[in-house]
Amino acid sequence: MISRIRYTLKGKWAFAICSLILVVFFLVSILVPWIAPNDPIQVNLALKLMPPSLEYPLGTDQLGRCNLSRLLYGARVSLGFATLIFVASLGIGLVVGTLAGFRGGWIDTLLMRFCDGIMAFPNLVLVLGIVGLLGPGLWQVVVALMMVQWVYYARMIRGMVVSMKEQNFIAAARISGSSNWKIIRRHLVPNVLPPIMVMGTLEMGWAIMDISALSFLGLGIQPPTPEWGAMIHEGTSFMRSNPELMLYPGLMILFVVISFNIIGESLSEQFGVKRRY
Amino acid sequence: MSLLEVKDITHSYGASFSFWRKKEVKPVLSGVSLSIEEGTCLGLLGSSGAGKSTLGKVILGLEKPQKGQVIFQGQDLYAMDARSRQQMRRNLQVVFQDSYSSVNPRLTAEKIIAEPLENYEKLSSTEQKRAIANLLEQVGLSNGDMKKYPREFSGGQLQRINIARALALKPKMIVLDESVSSLDMVTQTTILNLLQDLKTMHGLSYLFITHDIRATALYRPCQLYDQFWCGFFFLYIFTNGVGIVFDTGAIWELLSLHPSQLTGIMSFPW
Numbered sequence: 001m002i003s004r005i006r007y008t009l010k011g012k013w014a015f016a017i018c019s020l021i022l023v024v025f026f027l028v029s030i031l032v033p034w035i036a037p038n039d040p041i042q043v044n045l046a047l048k049l050m051p052p053s054l055e056y057p058l059g060t061d062q063l064g065r066c067n068l069s070r071l072l073y074g075a076r077v078s079l080g081f082a083t084l085i086f087v088a089s090l091g092i093g094l095v096v097g098t099l100a101g102f103r104g105g106w107i108d109t110l111l112m113r114f115c116d117g118i119m120a121f122p123n124l125v126l127v128l129g130i131v132g133l134l135g136p137g138l139w140q141v142v143v144a145l146m147m148v149q150w151v152y153y154a155r156m157i158r159g160m161v162v163s164m165k166e167q168n169f170i171a172a173a174r175i176s177g178s179s180n181w182k183i184i185r186r187h188l189v190p191n192v193l194p195p196i197m198v199m200g201t202l203e204m205g206w207a208i209m210d211i212s213a214l215s216f217l218g219l220g221i222q223p224p225t226p227e228w229g230a231m232i233h234e235g236t237s238f239m240r241s242n243p244e245l246m247l248y249p250g251l252m253i254l255f256v257v258i259s260f261n262i263i264g265e266s267l268s269e270q271f272g273v274k275r276r277y
Numbered sequence: 278m279s280l281l282e283v284k285d286i287t288h289s290y291g292a293s294f295s296f297w298r299k300k301e302v303k304p305v306l307s308g309v310s311l312s313i314e315e316g317t318c319l320g321l322l323g324s325s326g327a328g329k330s331t332l333g334k335v336i337l338g339l340e341k342p343q344k345g346q347v348i349f350q351g352q353d354l355y356a357m358d359a360r361s362r363q364q365m366r367r368n369l370q371v372v373f374q375d376s377y378s379s380v381n382p383r384l385t386a387e388k389i390i391a392e393p394l395e396n397y398e399k400l401s402s403t404e405q406k407r408a409i410a411n412l413l414e415q416v417g418l419s420n421g422d423m424k425k426y427p428r429e430f431s432g433g434q435l436q437r438i439n440i441a442r443a444l445a446l447k448p449k450m451i452v453l454d455e456s457v458s459s460l461d462m463v464t465q466t467t468i469l470n471l472l473q474d475l476k477t478m479h480g481l482s483y484l485f486i487t488h489d490i491r492a493t494a495l496y497r498p499c500q501l502y503d504q505f506w507c508g509f510f511f512l513y514i515f516t517n518g519v520g521i522v523f524d525t526g527a528i529w530e531l532l533s534l535h536p537s538q539l540t541g542i543m544s545f546p547w
Contacts, residue, residue: 167378168373168375168378168379169378169379169380169381171334171337171339171371171373171379172371172373172379172380172439172442173381173392174339175337175338175339175366175369175370175371176366176370176392176393176396176442177363177366177367177393177396177397177446178392178396182396186381186384186392187381190381190383191381191382191383
């Protein structure tokens, strides 16, 4: 087993390291209540902006909260909600893309022109617009990002379904008496999903960036809940005296997003999937 | 009554739609008619682009023709509702040319062959397994192949699996759309012999679609091609004999003028 893993990862050290980083982050985000040294939202003004100590390994912020605990809890928010966005937008994209590709005709035209319409806006502008409409808050951000991202999945899935629909094994299934629903369930979706998952890995990195960016702008998660983008935002006032307040969450975002991108790139190289469309 | 009767099929493909050009229409079939009696075979011969596969698709109910009728077992395939067409499909199966693209790469041989059985016969899992084992044996594969994926088979073996799937419902007729064209000569021969055996065993009708004139004429180790070529080929094409439908439109006539591009439809009683 170990030798097999070794063989698979041979010469792919970047991929291996990034997977390791992500596995660690995911474990942390699940186990954080047990491994965080302190309560992340416990305010103690007497201990504000402390240097690293045994009790506070990375020091405290301007309200005396433990930096390390806040970073660890931030992983939970970022990864958790990025995964949620991924799953939800993939779900919508799968339904819309399969419907459009399989049925064709005016349904296809209608749905795809709608997607084109959404894609015509710059993503961030559209997200800001939706969040502005719904009001700030994490769930609003999640909904807004979802509403923007499903379009890319839908388009890509639709393209794959259209080309796969013409293949002989679909015709053979039809002649074998399978219903449309069975053909979709048994032949189309299992063949469409794996490359889409690869694209999803890349989109995860973007989702984390977007959540953080919106939190930085004060539209996403609201204080005191710890989130990396929001932490960077809070740290801006202490940029001169305590730059680490911005540095730590910035590094976290950097590591996670780079890991997702490198994994996504190498997977898409292997599967021959192009990013977007 | 004929098993299959194709009356005056006319079909064309429209080129892609564009705003500033008139839609181009590419005619493929013009007024093709043929008929197949139960238990007999028909060879459909033509160079590539002649419309053989399109006619095959029309007969299988996959491509609605613009004009004409396909009557299978006395019923019009394109006039019936979806449910009765599904029932009709039991008796009309297909084996395509490319064995690899005709099977879902993510299913095992067992699941591939099980698909028609699941749709029509409500068998218990042990009965179904037995039926599949029986089919595999008929096409010359073993029980151990059940759990294998398509990538683990060779082209010839995979074509046997496709034949097993087509046989699963004990159909009256199988459309062999270039079924052996992509295989090497030795494998072709064995598959053709297999088809011959299955025909006598089950009393099948074949619609045998092929473009391969010279390669098949060079060797005739098996009876299927033997009769196909030496017994009836010239006779039927040039004398326009019984069961032959040769007035099948401009494209086909044009191509049939040169012997290496002989195009037409021949019927031969076995």
